[in-house]
Amino acid sequence: AQRVTQPEKLLSVFKGAPVELKCNYSYSGSPELFWYVQYSRQRLQLLLRHISRESIKGFTADLNKGETSFHLKKPFAQEEDSAMYYCALSVGQGGSEKLVFGKGTKLTVNP
């Protein structure tokens, strides 16, 4: 079955500290993974996708197929990073792609 697990509901760090939000997935096919972020009073938006191998707002995420993980990392957290983060797995193909979301991790960056 397709599943995305984010083991931490809440994560609290201090400004300037490194942060890692964990995501593990279960999928028999070739995975396509995303991180979405929802800031307070804003709509859910895409943060990054694994196929782009990009760094957005200082965040990176590497797909580890051996560990079936896609952890989100940032070396120095900022207060404005405080938000709800969701990991998502794309399933299906041929125009019927869907996203399976984890339950989310609420990140709080303290001053």
Next chain:
Amino acid sequence: SQTIHQWPATLVQPVGSPLSLECTVEGTSNPNLYWYRQAAGRGLQLLFYSVGIGQISSEVPQNLSASRPQDRQFILSSKKLLLSDSGFYLCAWSFGGFSEQYFGPGTRLTVT
């Protein structure tokens, strides 16, 4: 550029009343459309998705239904609301054949 709208932003309805939430996409044609319910601690649950006019796939059995009367319009409905239907409902769209989805601002539904 593409934009997605949802209305109303908030809604308070009594148990047993009907429901109609609307989602509209602008700036693209033949998008895939999705309805989600977002609950604290539960993440996003996909309720329905549509790959074209009149084509609706239901992901979970429930008291809700969806319709797509026009290419860029997606409606979430119920004939009789239950208390358990309360929640935050999100609409999203994607280009057909692509996984990345773009989300609307959501509707907060409270059933009293």
